[in-house]
Amino acid sequence: MDAIGFLFLLLQSLMQYLLPVGEIEDEETRLRMDLFAKQQEEERLLLEQEMEQLTLKQSIVEQSLQLLVIAGLLVLLLVLWLMGCKRSLRREQPEEDDVGNDLEDRIQENIGRTLVERIQWPVQDLQAGCEWTTNLMNNYMIYFGHVMTNSFYPGLQRAIGVGSAFEGWSPREQDVLYKVLIPMTPPQGHSFHLELDSAEQRHVRNFRVRVQLECTCTKEQQAESMLCFLHHPEEELRSNQDPSLLDTLCTDSYLDVQKTARWFYQLVRAIWPALPQSHNWHLKLLPSTRSCQFQVTSGRKIFRIEMFFGVRRGDSDVFVSSQPREAHTQSTAWPETYAVAELKFFQYIARQASPDSLHLRCLQFFSRLLLGIGFSTYTMKTIVMHLLNTIPVSQWSRRHFLRRLIDISESLRLSLEVKRLNHFIVGNQRLPEEISLPQDVQMAEPPNLFHRLAMDPAAHSQGMGEYLDLQRRLVAVLKPDD
Template sequence: MPVGLFRVCLLVITAIVNHPLFFPKENGTVPENTEEIIQKMKEREESLRLEQLRLEQEIADQEATQKALEKAAVVAEESKEEKVRWDMWTALSMVIFLLIELWRQDFQEGNWQDIGGEEDDMAVLGKAFKGVTLPNKAVLASFYEKRILGTTGDMARMREMVEGFADDLLEALRSVCNRDADMEVEDCMGVGSMYENWRVRKPFVCDLIVPFAPPEPYCFHCQTWCSGDSFPPDEQGYGTIKVCRADEDVTGCICDKTKLGEDMLCLLHSQVSSTRPSSEMEDLLCFKNTQYLDADQVMKWFQIAVTKAWNRISHKYEFDLSFSLLDSPGALKIKFKSGKSIAFNLTPVVQYENSDVYFISHFPRNSLATDVPSSTHWFLTFAVYERRFIQLVSKTLPANACHVSCLQILSFLHGKQCSLTGPSGLTNYHLKTVLLHLLQARPSQDWAPEKLEARLQDMLKFLEKCLQEKKLYHFFIGNGKVPAELGFPIIFQRAEPLNLFRPFVLRRDIYRKMVDAFHEMLRNMSALINEYTVHSPLAHTNGIRKEPL
């Protein structure tokens, strides 16, 4: 009941308040202002719409700006990552260059020739060799027995005969020389293929070197390209020999480095300089107006001295002696009345300090192709150490090892190829250098006699690789792994490796001929071996009988 009464009262009050009679001012203008209110509401709506558009535009601009900032941040981050990556590659490149430099130094200390000693390395070498098939072991054994051993049986007797005659000839040479003013000649030494037991082609030629020294009070001062003296790159492997007095400081007197007083005199220079006429140096076989030993004058003196010596002892022998080759001054020939002849080379050399390295005036014919810069430049020969190294290694190899057999077979095939197509830049010395490299790289058991075929393949593949790269390094120069037992001079071990193929880099005609001759030898190899093989019961064996070294 109270709730219903309250509702009736609320309704009456509302009616009174909203009735126009009670409130005429407030409600009387409503109909008149409706359009104005509507207009204001439209204007307000339009203003709100515009404000909304402005706000939406600002929001869009802010979003665009934010996206641009985010994109710029991403680009900056990528740039930073790229810079970090570039810095990493730069650092890596520097590390690589450093490793290369360290490797180069190690290369100079001994790793001078990549010989490809592993089987998998050898398998990828030699494109031309891939199509070549060597004869089997039985055929190789028969070829070696019949064609090579059958022709080398009398080498020992020939060496003995030549050495005995050379000793007698040099003794006579000493007797005809002026002991006070002429060169002093020492005993000869045998080097090369005849003394390393791998000479196969006739005529057999013994190579003998004869050290000589100047008369007192003079001495030789040797200068090499690796001893700090100034030598151009194309003169690597050469040296010069300066003739000095024994009491002379070849590096210069102290008066050249110290300012003496006006009233002071160098007694050494006052004596030496006044007694050094140019004719004196020429009498000592020096090049004109210099103190450097002249190889051409040495050979002329040696030929004249040998001729005088032979005239003194010729009555003791029943044969004639003559110089056999004009382009090889030390080439001599013994000719018997029966028509047979024996050839040998007698070449004067100068000892390098107290070692068995020698400056050689001229190489025997076809032993090593080289162009000498001048007659005062002498090439160094390491033939004595090469012979000792082969003898040293042979003691560690299995019985009847195949190392000498490999060199003999390749030398024979190379000689036959030269007889067919003419001589090329490739020489037997290159073949021997390949063998020396492989002897040091291969373990001793790899040179067993039954592995002859595999080692022949190794030598041919390695040689072809060297020809392709135009790099065949001298075995001793720059080789830090030379056995200490040899007593090899350390100055040559630390020298930069000497590339024996360097002369062919610029002489493309000779290089092309050498490569073509080598590839043709590969193609003809099987045919030549089969041609010279005599089928016999030995052809069914795998061993190779050899002469004792």
């Protein structure tokens, strides 16, 4: 509380002290005094509230000033780079040379080259790792097909590499995680029905996969010696046929993620000795309840692989998968995932980009800059995807490198200020035509990835502070040499 508040309380105490101290027998006088005391208490509380609001406003102003200082530093960085490079290039050229657009292009090229050279990039060969993982998964799929023939476990389709490594970048220095999604189809005599879990209105949409038995009383299926789960006696089914999927991987008629994960682990362990990779590589299974994680090593080479499994929504690029999107996900909950659609977006950009495009370097640079700061790599990935969808891919070359880094930083700042960052896939009407979305996903209101900041002022204040930390790191890295 400041001096004004202190003087107010002191004056109030003196006034109360100067009141008559003798016995007060007049009831009306006593009531007036009580009323006066209540008014004084209300005024004191009101003053305290005003002081708290004033303190909060001062904090906001100070934070805004810090943001303006950081933004000014970034602009100053760009000016210093331009001035230094222009002086350097002019020394190399005769004064009579045309120093118009060509000079500006050379300045930007010099800035980009210098920045790329001074940034310590991780030594990674993601393409080789993705190819090795894909080859391993193809071999596994061959044996999965043999093992699953005529069984009543889900059918397994060809694995799809997803996530940062298959998109061409990785936030990790060395321990890269290669993620693959394995689409599942219902076995014969069964069908899958996706049901949206509307019991809770969550930021993440969860589905349940209801398994339903189908009649197989046809001549073709009878010729395969398959009994109908619906119309044959239960005793005959137990004696002559394997249990249905409902009796193995389901809980209350719904496909159970944890049971499915345990089944995957058994398959991976049992099939590994038959694979050609087993002769030179060592398999180590890693704990997980909603996926199958394992590590393969050969000398100093190490690959960490995580196998998720899911069910495709129609013929789209959207799946419901075992990968959890929030803590304490129920075992029968299958969150909606857009990993395949995001992969196809990066593949589309790669086909449009020139070989020297640095859009993935920009993403990798910020993902490493975020280490120890609260923003997720998915936040930066979302921002970069939005920018890639609005800025022509031709403007992500080396001579645009500094400008794009500043664009990414500014996009994050603006998103924090308005407390909103739209999901890139859901509700996006400007995606490439080759990305197929279900109608409800395409027309939905984009989820706000910063919804927690909008609901919690303390979280928003913390986010702004983390942004300032990020900017200090960015300025330190980009600061031109004296």
